[in-house]
Amino acid sequence: MDDDLPTEYDVIVVGTGMTESIVAAAASRIGKRVLHLDSNEYYGGLWATFNFDGFQKWMEDLKISKHDSKDFKPDLENGETFLKASNQYSTVENIAEECEADLPLVLTKDTQTDGSNDTSSLTTEKTDEDKNDKKETKHWSVDRIKKEYRRFNIDLAPKLLYARGELVELLISSNIARYAEFRAVSRVATCMDGKLIQVPCSRADVFANKTVSVIEKRMLMKLLTSCMDQGADSPEFDGYHDKTFLEYLNTKNLTPIVNHYVMQAIAMSTDKTSCRDGVNRTKHFLNSLGRYGNTPFLWPMYGSGELPQCFCRLCAVFGGVYCLKRHLDGVVVSEDKCKAILTGKQRLSLEHLVVGQGHLPPEIVASTGENQISRGIFITDRSIMQGEKENLTLLYYPPEESDQEAVTVIELGPSTNACPQGLFMVHMTCKRTKTAQEDLAYVVKRFLCAKTLESNVSRTPTDSHTQTVATDQHQAQEGDKGANEGTIENPMPQVLWSLYLNLPASDIKLNESAPSNIHLCSGPDLDLDFDFAVNQAKEIFKAMYPSEDFLPRAPDPEEIILEGEEIPGPKFEGDNTSGENEKQDAEKAEKEE
Template identity: 40%
Template structure:
């Protein structure tokens, strides 16, 4: 979204980007994933896992182990006390302590999330996802972006609509967005209250639930804004723009800093064209390799003839139950 302060060059680049997106998937340049935007990072995680990414689930990072000589993180300690070595550490801005930040002025984003009983568009509209830019109600107020999603987007229950309102903060989120909500929707002062018959409010969608909140916009910050080891890379949270351009550019920058000789996010190959390095893909288990099965059968037969008196070896497990024979 451009403003009156936007430079001509920036406006032309944004227009060019918009036009390049036309005709790729239908007549609109806008795409919204089913089940919400959380599907985008989830898709990345799945692709990463397919090509060897390792995930330590339920191992939240408690602290960092820093080498004072090189001022680099060499390991992390999780909440279970386990030490995990690492060459780089990537973290989102909200996890950084205040004492590790430089004196920086943050921008704020005002947001409102609503659940309504019907769409703000006419009833004969067949739109499933609507994007509306609402002009400022006052000269000093910012423009508001509204995204409305129906139940076919898998983001809300059937018969309801999910509405997101976003703008740059000039006050609290409720101060910035409540006038817009009152203009477009019927907001009951008493839970369950219905608008009176024949009133103007009857034509407006009713708000079933609403939440206002402010978010910190750190998209304009860089690595010099933090007092951190050199191999700690900070990613910003969501910004106020419509797309994900800022996040993608930051991800590419961090990627090239860590792996300067690798290609960033190449197209996924056809599974049939994947060539494994080394001796080839490992078998999924002994049942997939006849030679292993044969060796196991021979070894089992040998154990039956000469049973061992030594206890079975297990991975870091010891039986501490006292014996009944003493």
């Protein structure tokens, strides 16, 4: 495959990450000749989703030295310079895998439903329940996890979509949404006074909530309405541009519970978050409510890695050429322009080069930034917050100490196709300060049990590894009464398998000597959603084709007319054979009479 590609393109895209894939689709959609390369044998790069076996292979590949461009001297024309590509800016570090299921077997029961069944199905006779329990009990070991590897979908960079965020609007307007499936996040949780509780998101949920008093409900709705209607640039927030969101909230004389809901559950902020950012996050949250479900968030079925592939599909439909396992050896530069790339034995000419941060020549990099991402992935035997039905849960957990970072927790159940029935997939993400294992330790200790219990030990609510969880309908009240009523002792989820790793963040910059037609695409960032990647793709496309529309709507298959296909013209009056037949039948009937 070293010399089977056409040699001239309008756009060559290297890397199949989120931003690269959006740009490739946008260029192909307007008729540009697009070549999309990736050195991997899978799509997505650091945005990818793997099954369990694929994830193991990905880790093994990281241990092998990456492709090194051949030390050859390409044939160059006068004034041309060759810059060798490098993969040093996409290094994954501090990988730590723990297979707790290697120890004695862990038992799980498929006791939760996906929420689609009627509650009447729960009122069965005891004998039937006993039979079902025996059928539903499963023994999980690392061997069984490996055997059922296809039933796992593990994300490197899990992200949610705001229901009215940039990506959802783009998927709808471009008609790419037909390539994807989504599931609404059913529960936003928060930890208050050591207890996990469900956050009321909609107006109806707020007024039905028994934790918040009537006065607090009015106080909360007034504040949220102010953030929603006015925004951070309104006179309401004059004088707070250099202050924190917490300082602004303190001027509103909010009760501790209202302050907690707004800060940690809605704005997902810390005491260091600026007022502008806090207000904008609150507005973003509220603006996405009520579109799909009771929360503002959507999760892509089969994982976040499906979304780059949706844009790749559209690029291919409109003529884009794809070639995986094809390395970028280097770029040919002349007079502030990238004229071509070298890959294998071929020189491929181009007008624009769109490249991910993992393929950049070091000569054109200004800074690599200091931010990195700490990630933790856990397969567990139960939810962190048990309920009558399976939930897709988002939890924002603020730092407990000054040297810690806030952690975003996303828990996925079997209905998302992230794991088999009876198991859950928990993703934790935060800004790196140390190793991923050290950064996430305080949250793991709070919500998960990482020590495998003996197979003959029964998991009961009185185990030493328990946490208090407020019930969905009657959250814990303050005081002694609340400590005993409205709460349940929830056995902490048992970790069967875990992985920690550090990923590079998206803060690499090009220097002034970089050719003007090389466009850098960042990798995953620390944001909860995909807005950064979408906006970056729009900027790159505008820089390449300022007068073109960005990803106009793609037609449905039935709307496409193939070249050479005959289009039926207007019907002539003389062609009305049915009318002639009716006239002949009438004349025949008259003669018979």
